[in-house]
Amino acid sequence: MNIDWSISKKRGNFRPILTYAITLTDFEKSLAMPPVRTTSTIPKPPEVGWTHCWPDQHERTDWKPSEYYQLAAPSHKEKETLVTLKLPWRESNEYPEVEESLAILRDAFEKALITSMNSTAVKTQGSLKTSASAKGIIAPTFAAERILQSVARKTA
Template sequence: MLITWRIEKQRGNLRPELTYSVILEGHEKGLALPYVRVESTIPEPPASWQAHCHPHEHERAGAPPAGHYSLSTPSHAMRGTGQTLRLPWREDNAYPEVEESFRLLRAAFEQELAAAHASEPMDVTGKLVVSGELKRDMAAAIVADRLLRLAKQPALS
């Protein structure tokens, strides 16, 4: 699995945007891994639909976050997944919870990966035939039936 992310913010009162993608490797897809989702520690700013946050508004006025974002990996049927999240405006532009949250996602994914890998492959083939005892018991009747069928056939000239 490869997780990549980028935080980009333009100058001014604009909120930064976190863009991330998760791509599974071939052997991970081959294990039919499920979709993994974690609740991150990345706060969703109030009015996150707004690209900006003016002074004395929302998080800059001390308003609590609207919640926390969820992060996810793709399932085995998907090529990859990605998302763009708007982060709260911060004067210092520090977002240590982003890497921490991706570490949580990786840990949850690794648990699923280990569980899937622990499920050993198998290839079992079976075959059953009629028992010898039953064949012996039926042999006389089968031979008699065949002889009677032969006796009923018209003679060849």
């Protein structure tokens, strides 16, 4: 799994945008990896639909986060996922929780990967033949039928 991420913000009162892409390797896809979800430490800003946050509003006040984003790695049916999230406005433009949260997602994915790898491949086949007890029951009828067929051929 490869995770590439970036944070971009326009000058002014715009909220930063986190964009991350997760790409699974062919090997990970071949294991039928389940989708993995984690709760991040990335706070979801109030009025998350807004692209901006004005001074003295929402996270630019004494705001305490109450919701956090869920992060997800794709299932084996998707090779890649691309996600964009709005981050809360910060004067410092520092978001250490982004890398921390993506590392948590990676660790959860690796646990699922190990579990999937430990489910080893198997190819089994077999064959069963008529049992001796059934042959004992069938044999007299089969022998009589063959004798009758042989007699019928000779008389024909």
